[in-house]
Amino acid sequence: MSIIQEFKEFAVKGNVMDLAIGVIIGGAFGKIIDSLVKDIIMPLISWILGGDVDYTNWFVVLGDNPGNIQTLKAAQDLGLNVFAYGSFLTVLINFLLLAWVVFLLVKVINRIRKTEPAVEAPAATPEDIELLREIRDELKRRPQ
Template sequence: MSFASEFKQFIAKGNAMDLAVGVIIGAAFSKIVASIVDDLIMPIVGAVFGGFDFSNLFIALGSVPEGVALTLAEVRKAGVPVLAYGNFVTVLLNFLILALIVFIIVRQINRLKRPAPGAAPAAPPEDIVLLREIRDALRQK
């Protein structure tokens, strides 16, 4: 079997196609979650905690040159190393929301799955059947 035909057979399998579809949908879904966090949740959290923008929170690890605005973009443009912990908080919230949504979806799918019907119990061996008959006969006396 040639390499090309093996590859074609591999791609035609359901698992590879399912994985490809899952990756594409996951990428699109992560953009939705990022928008929810950036555009809906973080402004509310910022308003509750004094109206500041989390994405602009940072700690400069070097000296900031004179005349550079103390915003994350300007400090980075000046070449100062920074710990952008505000961005980390935003990304962490993105992850937690995405994980929660995936958990809820998987939980609902598991609830919808019907339990597999159990196999019929195997017939007991003949000696067990005979012992039960003897037991039942002794009880009747």
């Protein structure tokens, strides 16, 4: 068997295709969650805390701070060592929301699987029964 044929068999197996589809949908879903956090949840938190808060600019300069640096980008452009807890907070909320949604999806899928009636394959006839049937059939074929 050629390597190309082996690759074709590998690539079209159900698990590989399922994984590829899952990665593509997961990437798109991650963008949805990211937008949810940036565009809906963080502005709500800002409103609750009172004021327009830019979480990406929540940082602490570790070491000497030459002047009054206002943005994280400016601090990073100057090569300063910064503790960017605002960006981390946003990513953490993204992760928690994504994990929560995946958890809920798994629960729904598991519930659907439980409610579907299990289709059982007929039990295979035991080998000794098959042998007895062959003997019976052979005895019927013989003249008396």
